[in-house]
Amino acid sequence: MTSLRERKKARTRAEIQRHALRLFAERGYDATTVEDIADAAEVARSTFFRYFATKEDVVLFDDVDPQLEDALAAIPAGTPLLAALIQAIRATFAELDEHKRVHEELRMRLVRTVPEIAAARRARGAWDVEQAARLVASALGRTPDDIEVVTLAGALAGARFAAQTLVAREPHRSYVDTTLEILERLRSGIPLADEPTVGSS
CATH class of the missing domain: 1.10.357.10 (Tetracycline Repressor, domain 2)
Structure with a gap:
């Protein structure tokens, strides 16, 4: 059984990816920055990199x-x-x-x-x-x-x-x-x- 902390991390990761994919669909992949994704997901830029090493990783996850x-x-x-x-x-x-x-x-x-x-x-x-x-x-x-x-x-x-x-x-x-x-x-x-x-x- 996963812990509360692990479930929270999974939700945060999923939210970052969800907002990233929405922005990629709306603006295009190249036109969307990590900062755009972090702002949309309401997390710090450092939080983004805690979950994904690169913008490509958001898609591959x-x-x-x-x-x-x-x-x-x-x-x-x-x-x-x-x-x-x-x-x-x-x-x-x-x-x-x-x-x-x-x-x-x-x-x-x-x-x-x-x-x-x-x-x-x-x-x-x-x-x-x-x-x-x-x-x-x-x-x-x-x-x-x-x-x-x-x-x-x-x-x-x-x-x-x-x-x-x-x-x-x-x-x-x-x-x-x-x-x-x-x-x-x-x-x-x-x-x-x-x-x-x-x-x-």
């Missing part, structure tokens, strides 16, 4: 993955791993209010379109397989080097990147819904055997 871990842990034993992941993602995002879901879509758009954020994500290894494997292993009570856990983690990381690619091509798409669609296709099987073979016309 993900407080949904812990909820996903809890949702995975609640899946009944014996559920196939990929089906469990899909159920957990659906349950996680179903619990988010509309504002939070909009913010998640905005976060992903910023990651996709702002070079500084994309570079920071790569530098921090966000969405890498090892990170996803730790999340999945913790939730399912397995080890991060379990081949099934690593395979599932690779599917999750790959689905996230593939969703970003599709949304970049078709901006009307929802990142969350596209990620789920990709995972569902993986679960049901992609009929590659029905596709034209290499070298065919």
Whole structure:
């Protein structure tokens, strides 16, 4: 159980991010300063840096993955791993209010379109397989080097990147819904055997 102090810190971090994302949407990422964000969140500039080392970190901070871990842990034993992941993602995002879901879509758009954020994500290894494997292993009570856990983690990381690619091509798409669609296709099987073979016309 988290302490009162930890809950207060989580609320402050969430408020700073909420105001930052709102300002990024209204003014643009480059036009929004740390001072603007601190003023909007009614915190000192030093408080901002207590929670986020850089402006990029405000966008990259993900407080949904812990909820996903809890949702995975609640899946009944014996559920196939990929089906469990899909159920957990659906349950996680179903619990988010509309504002939070909009913010998640905005976060992903910023990651996709702002070079500084994309570079920071790569530098921090966000969405890498090892990170996803730790999340999945913790939730399912397995080890991060379990081949099934690593395979599932690779599917999750790959689905996230593939969703970003599709949304970049078709901006009307929802990142969350596209990620789920990709995972569902993986679960049901992609009929590659029905596709034209290499070298065919």
